[in-house]
Amino acid sequence: GENVGLHLPTLSVQEGDNSIINCAYSNSASDYFIWYKQESGKGPQFIIDIRSNMDKRQGQRVTVLLNKTVKHLSLQIAATQPGDSAVYFCAGSKGSYKLIFGSGTRLLVRP
Amino acid sequence: GAVVSQHPSWVICKSGTSVKIECRSLDFQATTMFWYRQFPKQSLMLMATSNEGSKATYEQGVEKDKFLINHASLTLSTLTVTSAHPEDSSFYICSARAPRDLSYEQYFGPGTRLTVT
Numbered sequence: 001g002e003n004v005g006l007h008l009p010t011l012s013v014q015e016g017d018n019s020i021i022n023c024a025y026s027n028s029a030s031d032y033f034i035w036y037k038q039e040s041g042k043g044p045q046f047i048i049d050i051r052s053n054m055d056k057r058q059g060q061r062v063t064v065l066l067n068k069t070v071k072h073l074s075l076q077i078a079a080t081q082p083g084d085s086a087v088y089f090c091a092g093s094k095g096s097y098k099l100i101f102g103s104g105t106r107l108l109v110r111p
Numbered sequence: 112g113a114v115v116s117q118h119p120s121w122v123i124c125k126s127g128t129s130v131k132i133e134c135r136s137l138d139f140q141a142t143t144m145f146w147y148r149q150f151p152k153q154s155l156m157l158m159a160t161s162n163e164g165s166k167a168t169y170e171q172g173v174e175k176d177k178f179l180i181n182h183a184s185l186t187l188s189t190l191t192v193t194s195a196h197p198e199d200s201s202f203y204i205c206s207a208r209a210p211r212d213l214s215y216e217q218y219f220g221p222g223t224r225l226t227v228t
Contacts, residue, residue, distance in 0.1 A: 034216070041202075041222070041224070044219045045219070089154060098160060103154050
């Protein structure tokens with residue numbers, strides 16, 4: 001089956017620095033990936049997505065990189081702000097619209 | 112646009128009783144809704160996929176007779192936890208897919224915290 005997982009459970013960064021959150025997946029058939037942000041007690045919030053025919057996609061302050069060779073996905077947050085503190089999940093899909101979530105990384109932003 | 116609501120936001124019930132959680136797409140029609148369960152400090156685990164007008168598709172290991180899902184309209188899906196037990200205490204989250212273009216995007220509700228005493 002599909003498996004999407006994260007390397008680090010917690011990432012602590014200084015306010016203003018860039019953050020990089022990583023995710024590995026095992027199923028090469030996955031064709032769509034999304035990054036979600038979840039604040040405590042709330043539902044996931046869409047950040048950015050990328051299809052498997054792309055290797056990079058940029059949004060406002062965020063960039064997602066996809067390396068299909070090593071089955072690796074990353075989320076880069078520029079100029080990290082206190083409001084970015086949350087748990088970040090990557091999720092993957094292989095065409096069924098069904099998303100499989102990774103284990104999550106908690107991002108802590110130090111003032 | 113693309114707002115999904117859940118009701119209630121939290122509920123406490125006694126062991127052995129049933130609890131119904133509603134998931135509504137407020138400004139779009141959702142042919143497909145998904146139900147997830149999330150335990151503390153863990154990821155979201157898909158429980159079932161709910162299609163309007165048809166039976167839900169449950170993930171392996173999820174008891175369909177315990178977690179009853181009804182998707183009676185294009186804007187409402189319900190999850191009923193029957194004969195709840197303390198181990199059912201969790202954060203239940205729904206999502207809805209807006210059938211536009213070929214988007215895979217799912218819009219998530221705010222979640223429902225269930226505590227079974």
